[in-house]
Amino acid sequence: MRIETRAVIASRGNEFGALVPPVHLASTYETRPGDAEAPFQYQRVANPTRSLLEKVLADLDGVPYAAAYSTGMAATAAVFSNLQQGDHVLVHASVYGGTYRFAQKVLPQHGIDVTFVPDPGTLTDADFRLSTALLFVESPTNPALRVVDIEHLAHLAHRHGAHLAVDNTFMTPLLQRPFELGADLVVQSATKFLGGHSDLLAGVLTTKDEGIYADAVAAQKNYGGVPDPAVAQRLLQEIKTLPLRLREQQRNAVALRDFLLEHPAVERVFYPGWFSEEERRIHERQASGIGAVLGVEFADGVSWERVGELLRIPAFAVSLGDVSTLVCHPASSTHEDMDDVDRAVAGISENLVRISVGIEHVDDLLDDFAQALAGAQEARA
Numbered sequence: 108m109r110i111e112t113r114a115v116i117a118s119r120g121n122e123f124g125a126l127v128p129p130v131h132l133a134s135t136y137e138t139r140p141g142d143a144e145a146p147f148q149y150q151r152v153a154n155p156t157r158s159l160l161e162k163v164l165a166d167l168d169g170v171p172y173a174a175a176y177s178t179g180m181a182a183t184a185a186v187f188s189n190l191q192q193g194d195h196v197l198v199h200a201s202v203y204g205g206t207y208r209f210a211q212k213v214l215p216q217h218g219i220d221v222t223f224v225p226d227p228g229t230l231t232d233a234d235f236r237l238s239t240a241l242l243f244v245e246s247p248t249n250p251a252l253r254v255v256d257i258e259h260l261a262h263l264a265h266r267h268g269a270h271l272a273v274d275n276t277f278m279t280p281l282l283q284r285p286f287e288l289g290a291d292l293v294v295q296s297a298t299k300f301l302g303g304h305s306d307l308l309a310g311v312l313t314t315k316d317e318g319i320y321a322d323a324v325a326a327q328k329n330y331g332g333v334p335d336p337a338v339a340q341r342l343l344q345e346i347k348t349l350p351l352r353l354r355e356q357q358r359n360a361v362a363l364r365d366f367l368l369e370h371p372a373v374e375r376v377f378y379p380g381w382f383s384e385e386e387r388r389i390h391e392r393q394a395s396g397i398g399a400v401l402g403v404e405f406a407d408g409v410s411w412e413r414v415g416e417l418l419r420i421p422a423f424a425v426s427l428g429d430v431s432t433l434v435c436h437p438a439s440s441t442h443e444d445m446d447d448v449d450r451a452v453a454g455i456s457e458n459l460v461r462i463s464v465g466i467e468h469v470d471d472l473l474d475d476f477a478q479a480l481a482g483a484q485e486a487r488a
């Protein structure tokens with residue numbers, strides 16, 4: 108069955124046939140004395156609502172295993188927490204800010220050697236060591252929407268006995284299927300498109316590897332960053348409309364991109380494939396669409412603050428994936444911690460705003476951007 112169908116029916120099959128998955132709130136379970144094998148004993152270790160969520164998430168990715176966490180960062184931390192002292196990891200320098208900070212600050216404290224890779228496309232055999240355990244990448248990147256070749260990097264990592272981890276938050280399994288390209292594990296912030304309503308935090312790690320799964324489960328138990336059952340249930344409900352939402356968001360994003368590309372107040376538009384013909388080809392091969400996040404650099408003298416003030420429909424807010432269009436200014440929000448040099452390398456200028464496109468009527472969105480850009484241009488004149 109196709110992903111649209113699976114998203115709707117995968118959470119069925121509970122005891123009473125309820126179409127809405129039940130929330131199992133119990134922190135502890137009655138077991139027979141001496142029954143160490145009971146599937147549910149204590150909520151941090153396993154919970155029926157969370158187990159159902161994990162079954163659905165694994166199903167969407169087409170792999171046997173998923174582990175759910177309290178946030179996307181907890182999922183990423185779980186990946187890193189299973190490295191050993193003396194391991195070496197290669198980390199894409201344009202990963203999510205929290206991932207970057209974790210790799211930069213926390214891993215060295217545990218005797219793990221980190222090399223940040225500005226452009227994974229330039230990686231060669233010489234960049235891998237005997238101790239290289241993991242290559243961690245994101246495609247497309249945030250907010251420059253640069254693309255890396257997942258299949259090529261999987262081959263390269265595997266040749267050196269390393270695992271390839273992909274953060275697939277921006278694409279979700281609807282638009283990009285890293286396991287079919289050779290990835291060993293995938294993390295997602297379910298806070299974003301999987302949830303889609305800005306009403307929960309959650310993360311997921313999926314894998315086809317039994318050993319990685321055992322480590323992922325150990326991280327749930329040892330660090331305790333698991334989702335609350337009520338959150339797990341809400342996420343199960345929201346996943347049912349993921350294909351519907353994201354397709355509509357993507358359609359709106361394509362229309363808004365095309366409008367912005369032609370607009371004199373706009374200097375550049377970032378979307379997957381904008382950077383080069385090669386990246387466009389890679390993205391078209393490994394994903395089925397541009398997703399719903401765009402970057403816009405305004406022309407000289409057009410103030411992003413003025414545009415932000417004039418827009419009526421989008422919310423000026425960080426985060427992404429919501430059914431509402433969200434606009435943010437990475438240089439002063441999501442990427443504020445970066446120094447100026449790193450920001451320039453990551454392609455984040457002072458005049459860049461990120462747009463996470465929602466499901467509003469496309470004509471209303473285009474009209475709103477048209478009036479805001481016209482107003483900001485007038486202010487310049």
Ligand SMILES: *Cc1c(COP(=O)(O)O)cnc(C)c1O
Nearest residue numbers: 178179180203274276296298309
């Ligand atoms: C938001 C985000 C994360 C972190 O997720 P949280 O749920 O906020 O912890 C990780 N990766 C990407 C690409 C994100 O956008």
